Structures are given as structure tokens and as C-alpha cells.
Amino acid sequence: DTGVSQDPRHKITKRGQNVTFRCDPISEHNRLYWYRQTLGQGPEFLTYFQNEAQLEKSRLLSDRFSAERPKGSFSTLEIQRTEQGDSAMYLCASSRDYTEAFFGQGTRLTVV
């Protein structure tokens, strides 16, 4: 197993465009998390899944954000009508219940 994989690593988009990020967790992990991190700050929780069920969604996540995890495998995070304030590093992590969380390398989003 190569760990948590995120794609793409970098994304530059124009304001108003839609973007989608993908996360492939460690295969036996049932939990999958999305976080957002801006420069100099700790990661902020966005949402998480237990298998295919989305169990919690942060109030930070506006209606423009949606996440899915079909069949409890990979996950996608879509941002519609991007704004400059969406520029950040988007991090994905996976774990089993109550155990060590492993993070991917992140997707750096720049909205111009």
C-alpha cells in the first residue's frame, strides 16, 4: 500500500469555475477526512465519511462545496463557482476507528 493519494497536487483555476479533487485512502481504512489549510494555520475540518456515509460536515463548508465517497472507496471534493477565498491546501486523511490517521500530500488550489 502506498498510503493516501491525492490528485491533482496543484490546481490553478479562474474565479467562478468548478473544480474537483480526488482522494484515494489506504485500502482497509473505513474513515476518510477532508481538511483545508491556509498559510500559517493548522488544518481546519471540512467533512468526514465512515465508509460511504458522510457523518459530519463543518459549517465552514458552504453550499458550493460537496463531497462524496461512493462505495466507501475513493472520495471526491467538488467546489462550485470558486472564489479567491477558496485558495488553500486541501488535505485528505484516512484511518480505522480510533487509530492513527494518515494524510495525503494535499492539493494546492489557487483561484485567480
Next chain:
Amino acid sequence: KQEVTQIPAALSVPEGENLVLNCSFTDSAIYNLQWFRQDPGKGLTSLLLIQSSQREQTSGRLNASLDKSSGRSTLYIAASQPGDSATYLCAVLQGAQKLVFGQGTRLTINP
């Protein structure tokens, strides 16, 4: 609402020194605490996980302690090296099983 604080925000020390990074949290009802390392522009690398029933964990030159009742954890780094330069983040796993992070300590080890 759980709040995690890391002090200091930045630390610069000469190579070879032993150092301690601090992490405090406001709600002691946690499942575990995890320390991570983050290099600039990269994702997070897990360093140590301490379950709520444990007092400390060790990995190589790193030792992490947990005092759940007082809401504190420390990460001790022995014989620091320039390659240890990074941002160190602590996070607690609580309630609905989400990790709550501190803001991190940016560590610089000077050769």
C-alpha cells in the same frame, strides 16, 4: 467546543539541543492525541499516536507524553538536527471522531 493550542508558535535552536514542544487542549474527553510533522508545501506525516489510556510514546529521538486530566501533551526531541526543521502539529481525536488541530510550532534547527 474543543480548542487546541500550541506554544510557542515558532522556535529556533542550535543543532544538538534537546527541545520540548507544547500542546494543550480544553476538553479532556479525547480518544487519542497525534503529533504530526509538516514540511513546507507538503502534507502531514504522522510521528506519534498516544491513546487516551497511555502516558507516553517513543519513536527514535522523539518522545511524546500525555496528561489527559490537565489537557496537556509535550513532544520532546532529543539531539536536534537540521533535518528536524519543520512545522509540528498536534491534534486530538474526539467525540464524532474528527481530529482537531492546533496552529502548529514552526521549528528551525540551526547548523
